[in-house]
Amino acid sequence: MALNFLKHKWQKVTLVSVTIFIILLLGLAFLVNRYWSPILSDKVKSAVLTSTDSLYNVDFSSAELHVLEGRIIIYNIDFKVDSAVYNHRKQLHLAPNNLTTFHVKRLVLSHIHPFKLYFQHILDIDRITLTEPEVHVSYQLNHTKDTTVKDLRTPWQKISKSLKYVHVGDIFLNDVKFKYDDYSGNKLEVSELKEMNLQANELLIDSLTQTDSSRTLYCKDIVADLNNYKGKTANGLYTYTVKRLKFSTRSAQVNIDGFTLNPVSNFFTKTDKGRYTLKLDSIQLNKFDFLTYNKYHSISASSMIISGGSFDIFSNPNAITTNKDKIKSFPNVALRQLTTDVKIDTILIHHVDISYSEHNKKSNQTGTITFNRTNGQVLNVTTNKAALQKNNITKVHATSYFMDHGKLDVNFTLNLTDKDATYTYKGKLGPMSLQPVNQATMPLSMVKITSGKLKEFSFDFTANSNLSRGKVIVLYNDLKINILKADSVNQNLKNKLIVSMFANIFILKHNNPDKEGLIPRSFNVVYKRPINSPFFKTIWHSLLLGIKPAVGYDEKTQKATTARMSEHELNKQNRKIKKAARKQKRAERKLKRELKKEVKE
DSSP states (O other): OHHHHTTSHHHHHHHHHHHHHHHHHHHHHHHHHHHHHHHHHHHHHHHHHHHTTTSEEEEOSEEEEETTTTEEEEEEEEEEEOHHHHHHHHHTTOOOSEEEEEEEEEEEEESOOHHIIIIIOEEEEEEEEEESOEEEEEEOOSOSSOOOOSOOOOHHHHHTTTOSEEEEEEEEEEEEEEEEEEOSSSSOEEEEEEEEEEEEEEEEESTTGGGOTTSBTTEEEEEEEEEEEEEEOTTSSEEEEEEEEEEETTTTEEEEEEEEEEEOTTHHHHOSSOEEEEEEEEEEEESOOHHHHHHHOOEEEEEEEEEEEEEEEEOOTTOOOOOOOOGGGSHHHHHHHOOSOEEEEEEEEEEEEEEEEEEETTTTEEEEEEEEEEEEEEEEEEOOHHHHHHOOEEEEEEEEEETTTEEEEEEEEEESSOTTOOEEEEEEEOOEESGGGHHHHHHHHOEEEEEEEEEEEEEEEEEOSSEEEEEEEEEEEEEEEEEEEEETTTTEEEEOHHHHHHIIIIIOOOOBSSSTTSOOOEEEEEEEOOTTOOHHHHHHHHHHHHHHHHTTOOHHHHHHHHHHHHHHHHHHHHHHHHHHHHHHHHHHHHHHHHHHHHHHO
Protein backbone atom coordinates (compact mmCIF):
# COMPACT_ATOMS: atom_id res chain seq x y z
CA MET A 1 0.00 0.00 0.00
CA ALA A 2 2.81 2.39 0.96
CA LEU A 3 4.69 1.51 -2.23
CA ASN A 4 1.62 2.21 -4.32
CA PHE A 5 1.27 5.55 -2.58
CA LEU A 6 4.85 6.55 -3.43
CA LYS A 7 4.80 5.51 -7.09
CA HIS A 8 4.00 9.06 -8.19
CA LYS A 9 6.65 11.76 -8.08
CA TRP A 10 4.42 14.42 -6.47
CA GLN A 11 3.70 12.01 -3.61
CA LYS A 12 7.41 11.53 -2.93
CA VAL A 13 8.00 15.28 -3.03
CA THR A 14 5.10 15.84 -0.62
CA LEU A 15 6.41 13.24 1.85
CA VAL A 16 9.93 14.69 1.78
CA SER A 17 8.60 18.23 2.23
CA VAL A 18 6.40 17.29 5.21
CA THR A 19 9.26 15.36 6.81
CA ILE A 20 11.66 18.28 6.40
CA PHE A 21 9.01 20.67 7.81
CA ILE A 22 8.45 18.46 10.86
CA ILE A 23 12.21 18.12 11.45
CA LEU A 24 12.65 21.89 11.16
CA LEU A 25 9.67 22.51 13.46
CA LEU A 26 11.00 20.08 16.05
CA GLY A 27 14.44 21.55 15.77
CA LEU A 28 13.05 25.05 16.11
CA ALA A 29 10.99 23.97 19.13
CA PHE A 30 14.13 22.47 20.67
CA LEU A 31 16.10 25.66 20.09
CA VAL A 32 13.28 27.86 21.37
CA ASN A 33 12.81 25.63 24.39
CA ARG A 34 16.52 25.79 25.15
CA TYR A 35 17.33 29.42 24.43
CA TRP A 36 14.04 31.26 24.97
CA SER A 37 13.40 29.99 28.50
CA PRO A 38 16.04 32.31 29.97
CA ILE A 39 14.57 35.14 27.88
CA LEU A 40 11.07 34.43 29.23
CA SER A 41 12.49 34.20 32.73
CA ASP A 42 14.06 37.64 32.39
CA LYS A 43 10.78 39.04 31.01
CA VAL A 44 8.76 37.77 33.97
CA LYS A 45 11.27 38.92 36.58
CA SER A 46 11.54 42.32 34.96
CA ALA A 47 7.74 42.71 34.76
CA VAL A 48 7.28 41.87 38.48
CA LEU A 49 10.07 44.17 39.55
CA THR A 50 8.74 47.05 37.42
CA SER A 51 5.03 46.68 38.28
CA THR A 52 5.69 46.59 42.05
CA ASP A 53 8.25 49.41 42.13
CA SER A 54 10.93 46.95 43.24
CA LEU A 55 8.96 45.99 46.39
CA TYR A 56 8.66 42.38 45.20
CA ASN A 57 10.93 40.09 43.27
CA VAL A 58 10.32 36.66 41.84
CA ASP A 59 12.59 33.69 41.28
CA PHE A 60 12.18 30.10 40.13
CA SER A 61 14.36 27.06 39.63
CA SER A 62 13.56 26.37 35.96
CA ALA A 63 11.15 27.12 33.13
CA GLU A 64 10.05 25.07 30.14
CA LEU A 65 8.56 26.44 26.94
CA HIS A 66 6.67 23.92 24.83
CA VAL A 67 6.14 25.70 21.52
CA LEU A 68 3.98 23.06 19.87
CA GLU A 69 1.67 22.85 22.88
CA GLY A 70 1.72 26.57 23.52
CA ARG A 71 2.55 25.88 27.16
CA ILE A 72 5.02 27.20 29.72
CA ILE A 73 5.82 25.31 32.92
CA ILE A 74 7.66 27.08 35.72
CA TYR A 75 8.95 25.20 38.76
CA ASN A 76 9.49 26.28 42.38
CA ILE A 77 8.39 29.89 42.17
CA ASP A 78 9.23 32.15 45.08
CA PHE A 79 7.54 35.55 45.23
CA LYS A 80 9.23 37.55 47.99
CA VAL A 81 9.35 41.01 49.54
CA ASP A 82 12.48 43.09 49.35
CA SER A 83 12.74 43.99 53.05
CA ALA A 84 15.09 46.92 52.41
CA VAL A 85 12.61 48.54 50.02
CA TYR A 86 9.71 47.87 52.42
CA ASN A 87 11.52 49.39 55.43
CA HIS A 88 12.46 52.44 53.41
CA ARG A 89 8.85 52.96 52.34
CA LYS A 90 7.71 52.45 55.93
CA GLN A 91 9.96 55.29 57.07
CA LEU A 92 8.37 57.47 54.40
CA HIS A 93 4.85 56.31 55.48
CA LEU A 94 4.32 54.86 52.02
CA ALA A 95 4.42 51.17 52.90
CA PRO A 96 1.35 49.07 52.04
CA ASN A 97 -0.74 47.49 54.83
CA ASN A 98 -0.55 44.04 53.27
CA LEU A 99 2.56 42.11 52.34
CA THR A 100 2.25 38.89 50.37
CA THR A 101 4.76 36.14 49.77
CA PHE A 102 4.12 32.78 48.18
CA HIS A 103 5.75 29.60 46.96
CA VAL A 104 4.38 27.48 44.12
CA LYS A 105 5.74 24.05 43.27
CA ARG A 106 4.52 24.12 39.70
CA LEU A 107 2.90 26.79 37.55
CA VAL A 108 1.43 25.92 34.15
CA LEU A 109 0.57 28.58 31.58
CA SER A 110 -1.60 26.93 28.91
CA HIS A 111 -2.10 28.10 25.34
CA ILE A 112 0.41 30.88 25.52
CA HIS A 113 1.70 32.51 22.35
CA PRO A 114 5.48 32.94 22.70
CA PHE A 115 5.89 34.64 19.32
CA LYS A 116 3.31 37.24 20.35
CA LEU A 117 5.21 37.78 23.54
CA TYR A 118 8.60 38.11 21.87
CA PHE A 119 7.76 39.91 18.65
CA GLN A 120 4.54 41.81 19.52
CA HIS A 121 5.10 42.25 23.28
CA ILE A 122 1.65 40.83 24.06
CA LEU A 123 1.22 38.35 26.90
CA ASP A 124 -1.86 36.29 26.06
CA ILE A 125 -2.62 33.15 28.10
CA ASP A 126 -5.76 31.01 28.18
CA ARG A 127 -5.18 29.46 31.58
CA ILE A 128 -2.80 29.58 34.53
CA THR A 129 -2.83 26.73 37.03
CA LEU A 130 -0.90 26.85 40.28
CA THR A 131 -0.25 23.56 42.08
CA GLU A 132 -0.28 23.57 45.92
CA PRO A 133 0.46 27.26 46.38
CA GLU A 134 1.58 28.37 49.84
CA VAL A 135 0.48 31.96 50.44
CA HIS A 136 1.59 34.04 53.42
CA VAL A 137 -0.02 37.44 54.01
CA SER A 138 0.95 39.78 56.84
CA TYR A 139 -1.18 42.77 57.76
CA GLN A 140 0.09 45.86 59.57
CA LEU A 141 -1.88 49.10 59.73
CA ASN A 142 0.67 51.50 58.26
CA HIS A 143 -2.02 53.97 57.13
CA THR A 144 -5.82 54.28 57.29
CA LYS A 145 -6.29 55.87 53.89
CA ASP A 146 -4.51 55.94 50.57
CA THR A 147 -1.31 57.93 50.81
CA THR A 148 0.07 60.20 48.13
CA VAL A 149 2.96 58.55 46.32
CA LYS A 150 5.43 59.99 43.87
CA ASP A 151 4.69 57.42 41.19
CA LEU A 152 1.00 57.69 40.33
CA ARG A 153 1.23 55.45 37.28
CA THR A 154 -1.11 52.50 36.92
CA PRO A 155 0.31 48.96 36.59
CA TRP A 156 -0.34 49.10 32.82
CA GLN A 157 1.59 52.37 32.54
CA LYS A 158 4.45 50.77 34.43
CA ILE A 159 4.67 47.74 32.13
CA SER A 160 3.66 49.44 28.89
CA LYS A 161 7.26 49.89 27.80
CA SER A 162 7.83 46.14 27.76
CA LEU A 163 4.29 44.83 27.17
CA LYS A 164 1.36 46.20 25.16
CA TYR A 165 -1.16 44.34 27.30
CA VAL A 166 -1.59 41.27 29.50
CA HIS A 167 -4.56 38.91 29.18
CA VAL A 168 -5.25 35.71 31.12
CA GLY A 169 -8.49 33.78 30.60
CA ASP A 170 -8.59 31.78 33.84
CA ILE A 171 -6.37 31.48 36.89
CA PHE A 172 -6.78 28.47 39.20
CA LEU A 173 -5.22 28.06 42.63
CA ASN A 174 -6.13 24.65 44.01
CA ASP A 175 -5.55 23.32 47.53
CA VAL A 176 -4.17 26.61 48.76
CA LYS A 177 -2.33 26.73 52.05
CA PHE A 178 -2.96 30.22 53.36
CA LYS A 179 -1.46 31.87 56.44
CA TYR A 180 -2.51 35.31 57.65
CA ASP A 181 -0.60 37.29 60.29
CA ASP A 182 -2.47 40.27 61.75
CA TYR A 183 -0.28 42.80 63.59
CA SER A 184 -2.99 45.47 63.93
CA GLY A 185 -4.12 44.50 67.46
CA ASN A 186 -2.40 44.36 70.82
CA LYS A 187 -0.93 40.98 69.98
CA LEU A 188 -0.23 38.96 66.87
CA GLU A 189 -3.20 36.98 65.57
CA VAL A 190 -2.46 34.12 63.21
CA SER A 191 -5.04 32.46 60.96
CA GLU A 192 -4.34 29.45 58.77
CA LEU A 193 -6.56 28.15 55.98
CA LYS A 194 -6.11 24.83 54.26
CA GLU A 195 -9.19 23.73 52.34
CA MET A 196 -9.35 26.74 50.03
CA ASN A 197 -9.63 27.17 46.27
CA LEU A 198 -9.26 30.42 44.33
CA GLN A 199 -10.28 31.22 40.78
CA ALA A 200 -9.89 34.43 38.76
CA ASN A 201 -11.47 35.09 35.37
CA GLU A 202 -10.55 37.39 32.50
CA LEU A 203 -7.54 39.22 33.83
CA LEU A 204 -6.77 42.07 31.46
CA ILE A 205 -4.23 44.86 31.94
CA ASP A 206 -4.34 47.40 29.16
CA SER A 207 -5.05 51.06 28.50
CA LEU A 208 -8.81 50.65 29.00
CA THR A 209 -8.96 48.42 32.08
CA GLN A 210 -6.49 50.54 34.03
CA THR A 211 -9.46 52.75 35.01
CA ASP A 212 -12.22 50.11 34.90
CA SER A 213 -13.88 50.20 38.35
CA SER A 214 -16.00 47.12 37.58
CA ARG A 215 -12.88 44.93 37.77
CA THR A 216 -11.05 43.82 40.91
CA LEU A 217 -7.29 43.53 40.57
CA TYR A 218 -7.93 43.78 36.80
CA CYS A 219 -10.08 40.61 36.85
CA LYS A 220 -13.75 40.42 35.92
CA ASP A 221 -14.29 38.04 38.80
CA ILE A 222 -12.30 36.52 41.65
CA VAL A 223 -13.94 33.64 43.50
CA ALA A 224 -12.69 32.25 46.81
CA ASP A 225 -14.10 29.00 48.19
CA LEU A 226 -13.17 27.98 51.75
CA ASN A 227 -14.29 24.81 53.54
CA ASN A 228 -14.23 23.65 57.18
CA TYR A 229 -12.47 26.61 58.74
CA LYS A 230 -11.90 26.66 62.51
CA GLY A 231 -10.54 29.34 64.80
CA LYS A 232 -10.53 30.83 68.29
CA THR A 233 -11.46 34.33 69.47
CA ALA A 234 -8.75 36.67 70.75
CA ASN A 235 -9.73 36.17 74.42
CA GLY A 236 -9.53 32.39 74.02
CA LEU A 237 -13.02 31.82 75.46
CA TYR A 238 -14.82 30.93 72.23
CA THR A 239 -14.17 28.72 69.22
CA TYR A 240 -15.82 29.28 65.86
CA THR A 241 -16.26 27.15 62.77
CA VAL A 242 -17.34 27.89 59.22
CA LYS A 243 -18.57 24.99 57.11
CA ARG A 244 -18.19 26.91 53.86
CA LEU A 245 -17.37 30.46 52.79
CA LYS A 246 -17.65 31.64 49.21
CA PHE A 247 -16.83 35.11 47.93
CA SER A 248 -17.16 36.66 44.49
CA THR A 249 -15.78 40.09 43.58
CA ARG A 250 -18.07 40.36 40.55
CA SER A 251 -21.24 39.96 42.58
CA ALA A 252 -19.56 41.64 45.61
CA GLN A 253 -21.20 38.95 47.69
CA VAL A 254 -19.97 36.85 50.61
CA ASN A 255 -21.87 33.66 51.46
CA ILE A 256 -21.20 31.79 54.71
CA ASP A 257 -22.84 28.44 55.45
CA GLY A 258 -22.84 26.72 58.83
CA PHE A 259 -21.35 29.32 61.19
CA THR A 260 -21.08 28.36 64.87
CA LEU A 261 -19.61 30.15 67.89
CA ASN A 262 -19.26 28.06 71.06
CA PRO A 263 -17.74 28.73 74.49
CA VAL A 264 -14.80 26.50 75.33
CA SER A 265 -15.54 23.58 77.66
CA ASN A 266 -13.88 25.14 80.71
CA PHE A 267 -15.49 28.55 80.13
CA PHE A 268 -16.91 28.98 83.65
CA THR A 269 -13.60 28.23 85.32
CA LYS A 270 -11.91 31.12 83.49
CA THR A 271 -14.38 33.97 83.85
CA ASP A 272 -17.34 35.23 85.84
CA LYS A 273 -18.98 36.57 82.69
CA GLY A 274 -22.12 35.20 81.10
CA ARG A 275 -21.74 33.21 77.92
CA TYR A 276 -23.53 32.86 74.63
CA THR A 277 -23.77 30.33 71.83
CA LEU A 278 -24.45 31.30 68.24
CA LYS A 279 -25.41 28.96 65.40
CA LEU A 280 -26.41 30.36 62.02
CA ASP A 281 -27.38 28.38 58.94
CA SER A 282 -26.36 31.05 56.46
CA ILE A 283 -25.01 34.60 56.32
CA GLN A 284 -24.94 36.69 53.17
CA LEU A 285 -23.16 40.03 52.72
CA ASN A 286 -24.18 42.09 49.69
CA LYS A 287 -22.14 44.80 47.97
CA PHE A 288 -19.19 43.90 50.14
CA ASP A 289 -16.21 46.18 49.49
CA PHE A 290 -13.37 43.68 49.14
CA LEU A 291 -10.64 46.17 48.29
CA THR A 292 -11.38 48.35 51.33
CA TYR A 293 -11.41 45.31 53.58
CA ASN A 294 -8.16 44.05 52.10
CA LYS A 295 -6.43 47.41 52.59
CA TYR A 296 -7.77 48.57 55.95
CA HIS A 297 -9.78 45.67 57.46
CA SER A 298 -12.90 47.83 57.35
CA ILE A 299 -16.23 46.10 56.66
CA SER A 300 -18.60 47.88 54.30
CA ALA A 301 -21.75 46.27 52.90
CA SER A 302 -25.20 47.35 51.78
CA SER A 303 -26.91 44.50 53.61
CA MET A 304 -26.43 41.37 55.65
CA ILE A 305 -28.99 38.56 55.50
CA ILE A 306 -29.04 36.01 58.33
CA SER A 307 -31.22 32.95 57.77
CA GLY A 308 -31.96 30.16 60.24
CA GLY A 309 -30.19 29.35 63.47
CA SER A 310 -30.17 30.15 67.17
CA PHE A 311 -28.71 32.65 69.62
CA ASP A 312 -28.59 31.46 73.26
CA ILE A 313 -27.53 33.76 76.10
CA PHE A 314 -26.64 32.24 79.49
CA SER A 315 -26.12 33.94 82.82
CA ASN A 316 -23.17 32.25 84.49
CA PRO A 317 -24.45 30.10 87.41
CA ASN A 318 -20.99 30.03 88.98
CA ALA A 319 -20.37 33.75 88.72
CA ILE A 320 -19.29 35.50 91.89
CA THR A 321 -21.36 38.62 92.52
CA THR A 322 -19.16 41.64 91.89
CA ASN A 323 -19.66 45.35 91.35
CA LYS A 324 -18.06 45.17 87.92
CA ASP A 325 -19.99 47.27 85.44
CA LYS A 326 -21.66 45.16 82.72
CA ILE A 327 -22.23 48.13 80.42
CA LYS A 328 -20.23 46.42 77.66
CA SER A 329 -23.13 43.96 77.29
CA PHE A 330 -25.27 46.78 75.85
CA PRO A 331 -25.35 46.39 72.02
CA ASN A 332 -24.63 50.07 71.31
CA VAL A 333 -21.68 50.03 73.72
CA ALA A 334 -20.36 46.70 72.39
CA LEU A 335 -20.46 48.10 68.86
CA ARG A 336 -18.59 51.20 69.99
CA GLN A 337 -15.87 49.02 71.52
CA LEU A 338 -14.99 47.51 68.13
CA THR A 339 -11.71 48.66 66.66
CA THR A 340 -12.87 47.63 63.18
CA ASP A 341 -14.50 50.20 60.93
CA VAL A 342 -17.97 48.74 60.22
CA LYS A 343 -20.72 50.12 58.01
CA ILE A 344 -23.71 47.91 57.20
CA ASP A 345 -26.85 49.67 56.03
CA THR A 346 -29.35 46.87 56.72
CA ILE A 347 -29.34 43.54 58.54
CA LEU A 348 -32.23 41.19 57.80
CA ILE A 349 -32.92 38.27 60.14
CA HIS A 350 -35.04 35.30 59.10
CA HIS A 351 -36.28 32.55 61.40
CA VAL A 352 -33.75 32.66 64.26
CA ASP A 353 -34.51 31.26 67.73
CA ILE A 354 -33.32 33.44 70.63
CA SER A 355 -33.21 32.45 74.30
CA TYR A 356 -32.10 34.04 77.56
CA SER A 357 -31.32 31.78 80.55
CA GLU A 358 -30.61 32.87 84.10
CA HIS A 359 -29.69 30.80 87.14
CA ASN A 360 -31.50 31.38 90.45
CA LYS A 361 -29.36 30.32 93.40
CA LYS A 362 -32.40 30.21 95.70
CA SER A 363 -34.18 27.60 93.60
CA ASN A 364 -30.88 26.17 92.29
CA GLN A 365 -32.51 25.99 88.86
CA THR A 366 -32.19 27.81 85.55
CA GLY A 367 -35.10 29.62 83.95
CA THR A 368 -35.28 30.29 80.23
CA ILE A 369 -37.16 32.86 78.18
CA THR A 370 -37.44 32.04 74.48
CA PHE A 371 -38.24 34.07 71.40
CA ASN A 372 -38.88 31.56 68.64
CA ARG A 373 -39.03 32.06 64.88
CA THR A 374 -37.65 35.58 65.12
CA ASN A 375 -37.64 37.80 62.04
CA GLY A 376 -36.22 41.28 62.09
CA GLN A 377 -34.67 44.27 60.42
CA VAL A 378 -31.75 46.27 61.81
CA LEU A 379 -30.91 49.61 60.20
CA ASN A 380 -27.63 51.54 60.36
CA VAL A 381 -25.06 49.32 62.06
CA THR A 382 -21.85 51.30 61.98
CA THR A 383 -18.71 52.42 63.76
CA ASN A 384 -17.66 54.68 60.89
CA LYS A 385 -17.11 58.25 62.16
CA ALA A 386 -18.40 59.95 59.03
CA ALA A 387 -21.51 57.77 58.98
CA LEU A 388 -22.17 58.40 62.68
CA GLN A 389 -22.11 62.16 62.12
CA LYS A 390 -24.95 61.74 59.61
CA ASN A 391 -26.94 59.17 61.63
CA ASN A 392 -26.07 57.84 65.09
CA ILE A 393 -29.26 55.83 65.68
CA THR A 394 -29.68 52.11 65.05
CA LYS A 395 -33.28 51.01 64.62
CA VAL A 396 -34.48 47.46 65.20
CA HIS A 397 -37.86 46.00 64.36
CA ALA A 398 -38.53 42.36 65.17
CA THR A 399 -41.40 39.90 65.29
CA SER A 400 -41.15 36.70 67.28
CA TYR A 401 -43.16 34.09 69.17
CA PHE A 402 -42.69 34.41 72.93
CA MET A 403 -42.22 30.98 74.51
CA ASP A 404 -43.19 29.65 71.05
CA HIS A 405 -46.81 30.80 71.59
CA GLY A 406 -47.72 34.51 71.67
CA LYS A 407 -46.74 36.76 68.78
CA LEU A 408 -44.43 39.58 69.88
CA ASP A 409 -43.78 42.79 67.96
CA VAL A 410 -40.98 44.94 69.34
CA ASN A 411 -39.05 48.05 68.28
CA PHE A 412 -35.68 49.21 69.60
CA THR A 413 -33.68 52.37 69.00
CA LEU A 414 -30.03 52.46 70.09
CA ASN A 415 -27.96 55.63 70.35
CA LEU A 416 -24.48 54.71 69.09
CA THR A 417 -22.61 57.76 70.38
CA ASP A 418 -24.27 58.68 73.70
CA LYS A 419 -21.94 58.01 76.64
CA ASP A 420 -24.86 56.71 78.74
CA ALA A 421 -25.94 54.29 76.00
CA THR A 422 -29.46 55.69 75.58
CA TYR A 423 -32.00 53.32 74.07
CA THR A 424 -35.76 52.81 73.82
CA TYR A 425 -37.92 49.75 73.40
CA LYS A 426 -41.63 49.28 72.94
CA GLY A 427 -43.76 46.35 71.90
CA LYS A 428 -46.88 44.27 72.19
CA LEU A 429 -47.39 40.60 72.96
CA GLY A 430 -50.57 39.02 71.59
CA PRO A 431 -52.96 36.44 73.11
CA MET A 432 -51.57 33.23 74.59
CA SER A 433 -51.96 30.81 77.46
CA LEU A 434 -49.83 31.85 80.44
CA GLN A 435 -48.79 28.34 81.48
CA PRO A 436 -45.88 28.12 78.98
CA VAL A 437 -44.29 31.01 80.93
CA ASN A 438 -43.70 28.57 83.82
CA GLN A 439 -40.45 27.65 82.10
CA ALA A 440 -39.16 31.01 83.36
CA THR A 441 -41.35 31.86 86.39
CA MET A 442 -40.89 28.59 88.28
CA PRO A 443 -37.05 28.65 88.48
CA LEU A 444 -36.66 32.45 88.58
CA SER A 445 -39.64 33.61 90.68
CA MET A 446 -40.62 30.27 92.30
CA VAL A 447 -44.17 30.81 91.08
CA LYS A 448 -46.17 28.33 89.03
CA ILE A 449 -49.05 29.59 86.89
CA THR A 450 -51.83 26.97 87.11
CA SER A 451 -54.25 28.84 84.83
CA GLY A 452 -54.53 32.11 82.96
CA LYS A 453 -55.13 33.60 79.54
CA LEU A 454 -53.15 36.62 78.33
CA LYS A 455 -55.11 38.97 76.10
CA GLU A 456 -52.40 41.60 75.57
CA PHE A 457 -49.10 42.70 77.09
CA SER A 458 -47.75 46.07 75.97
CA PHE A 459 -44.78 48.10 77.12
CA ASP A 460 -43.00 51.35 76.24
CA PHE A 461 -39.62 52.26 77.81
CA THR A 462 -36.99 54.96 77.54
CA ALA A 463 -33.71 53.94 79.15
CA ASN A 464 -29.98 54.25 79.41
CA SER A 465 -27.22 52.40 81.21
CA ASN A 466 -28.36 53.87 84.54
CA LEU A 467 -32.15 54.14 84.57
CA SER A 468 -35.20 52.71 82.82
CA ARG A 469 -38.58 54.49 82.76
CA GLY A 470 -41.65 53.05 81.13
CA LYS A 471 -45.26 51.91 81.20
CA VAL A 472 -46.57 48.36 81.32
CA ILE A 473 -50.11 47.12 80.66
CA VAL A 474 -51.05 43.46 81.14
CA LEU A 475 -54.55 42.35 80.16
CA TYR A 476 -55.50 38.82 81.26
CA ASN A 477 -58.21 36.55 82.64
CA ASP A 478 -58.53 33.74 85.20
CA LEU A 479 -55.02 33.91 86.65
CA LYS A 480 -54.20 31.38 89.38
CA ILE A 481 -50.81 30.46 90.79
CA ASN A 482 -48.95 28.22 93.21
CA ILE A 483 -46.17 29.57 95.39
CA LEU A 484 -43.18 27.20 95.38
CA LYS A 485 -40.29 26.42 97.66
CA ALA A 486 -37.04 24.57 97.11
CA ASP A 487 -36.92 20.93 98.17
CA SER A 488 -33.34 20.36 99.26
CA VAL A 489 -33.84 16.57 99.45
CA ASN A 490 -35.07 16.00 95.89
CA GLN A 491 -33.52 19.16 94.45
CA ASN A 492 -36.78 20.29 92.87
CA LEU A 493 -39.59 22.72 93.65
CA LYS A 494 -42.69 21.84 95.62
CA ASN A 495 -45.93 23.64 96.33
CA LYS A 496 -46.43 25.73 99.48
CA LEU A 497 -50.09 24.83 99.84
CA ILE A 498 -51.22 27.27 102.55
CA VAL A 499 -49.29 30.18 101.06
CA SER A 500 -50.67 29.42 97.57
CA MET A 501 -54.23 29.35 98.89
CA PHE A 502 -53.63 32.60 100.75
CA ALA A 503 -52.15 34.24 97.64
CA ASN A 504 -55.00 33.14 95.35
CA ILE A 505 -57.74 34.18 97.83
CA PHE A 506 -56.40 37.40 99.33
CA ILE A 507 -53.61 38.77 97.10
CA LEU A 508 -53.81 37.78 93.46
CA LYS A 509 -55.83 39.87 91.03
CA HIS A 510 -57.34 37.23 88.76
CA ASN A 511 -58.37 39.58 85.92
CA ASN A 512 -57.34 42.87 84.35
CA PRO A 513 -59.60 44.73 84.03
CA ASP A 514 -61.34 43.36 87.10
CA LYS A 515 -64.69 43.52 85.30
CA GLU A 516 -65.72 43.93 81.70
CA GLY A 517 -65.98 47.58 80.76
CA LEU A 518 -63.73 48.93 83.49
CA ILE A 519 -60.49 50.80 82.73
CA PRO A 520 -57.59 48.29 82.88
CA ARG A 521 -54.80 48.77 85.38
CA SER A 522 -51.51 50.11 84.00
CA PHE A 523 -48.25 50.67 85.83
CA ASN A 524 -45.41 53.15 85.49
CA VAL A 525 -41.98 51.65 86.09
CA VAL A 526 -38.79 53.31 87.30
CA TYR A 527 -35.89 50.85 87.49
CA LYS A 528 -32.37 51.76 88.52
CA ARG A 529 -29.97 49.32 86.94
CA PRO A 530 -27.56 47.58 89.31
CA ILE A 531 -24.09 48.20 87.96
CA ASN A 532 -23.51 44.45 87.46
CA SER A 533 -26.75 43.88 85.52
CA PRO A 534 -26.24 43.15 81.79
CA PHE A 535 -28.48 44.40 78.99
CA PHE A 536 -31.01 41.58 78.62
CA LYS A 537 -31.31 41.07 82.37
CA THR A 538 -32.00 44.79 82.77
CA ILE A 539 -34.85 44.63 80.28
CA TRP A 540 -36.31 41.50 81.87
CA HIS A 541 -36.27 42.96 85.40
CA SER A 542 -37.71 46.28 84.17
CA LEU A 543 -40.67 44.44 82.67
CA LEU A 544 -41.10 42.35 85.83
CA LEU A 545 -41.49 45.54 87.86
CA GLY A 546 -44.58 46.26 85.78
CA ILE A 547 -45.91 42.71 85.58
CA LYS A 548 -45.84 41.96 89.33
CA PRO A 549 -48.09 44.82 90.47
CA ALA A 550 -50.41 44.14 87.54
CA VAL A 551 -51.21 40.74 89.03
CA GLY A 552 -51.22 42.07 92.60
CA TYR A 553 -47.78 40.89 93.59
CA ASP A 554 -45.79 44.10 93.89
CA GLU A 555 -43.07 44.74 96.47
CA LYS A 556 -45.49 46.30 98.99
CA THR A 557 -47.85 43.33 98.72
CA GLN A 558 -44.97 40.89 99.03
CA LYS A 559 -43.88 42.55 102.30
CA ALA A 560 -47.45 42.57 103.62
CA THR A 561 -47.84 38.94 102.61
CA THR A 562 -44.61 38.00 104.32
CA ALA A 563 -45.75 39.81 107.47
CA ARG A 564 -49.14 38.11 107.39
CA MET A 565 -47.60 34.73 106.78
CA SER A 566 -45.15 35.33 109.61
CA GLU A 567 -48.05 36.26 111.85
CA HIS A 568 -49.90 33.18 110.64
CA GLU A 569 -46.90 30.99 111.42
CA LEU A 570 -46.53 32.67 114.83
CA ASN A 571 -50.19 32.06 115.66
CA LYS A 572 -49.81 28.50 114.49
CA GLN A 573 -46.85 28.01 116.81
CA ASN A 574 -48.75 29.65 119.69
CA ARG A 575 -51.67 27.30 119.14
CA LYS A 576 -49.29 24.37 119.25
CA ILE A 577 -47.77 25.64 122.49
CA LYS A 578 -51.21 26.20 124.08
CA LYS A 579 -52.35 22.78 122.93
CA ALA A 580 -49.23 21.20 124.43
CA ALA A 581 -49.80 23.16 127.68
CA ARG A 582 -53.40 21.97 127.91
CA LYS A 583 -52.29 18.41 127.26
CA GLN A 584 -49.68 18.73 129.99
CA LYS A 585 -52.28 20.08 132.47
CA ARG A 586 -54.60 17.20 131.70
CA ALA A 587 -51.75 14.81 132.33
CA GLU A 588 -50.95 16.53 135.62
CA ARG A 589 -54.60 16.36 136.77
CA LYS A 590 -54.73 12.70 135.84
CA LEU A 591 -51.55 12.05 137.78
CA LYS A 592 -52.98 13.82 140.89
CA ARG A 593 -56.16 11.74 140.75
CA GLU A 594 -54.17 8.54 140.56
CA LEU A 595 -52.02 9.62 143.53
CA LYS A 596 -55.11 10.41 145.66
CA LYS A 597 -56.57 7.03 144.78
CA GLU A 598 -53.42 5.23 145.88
CA VAL A 599 -53.36 7.20 149.20
CA LYS A 600 -56.97 6.19 150.02
CA GLU A 601 -56.20 2.54 149.34
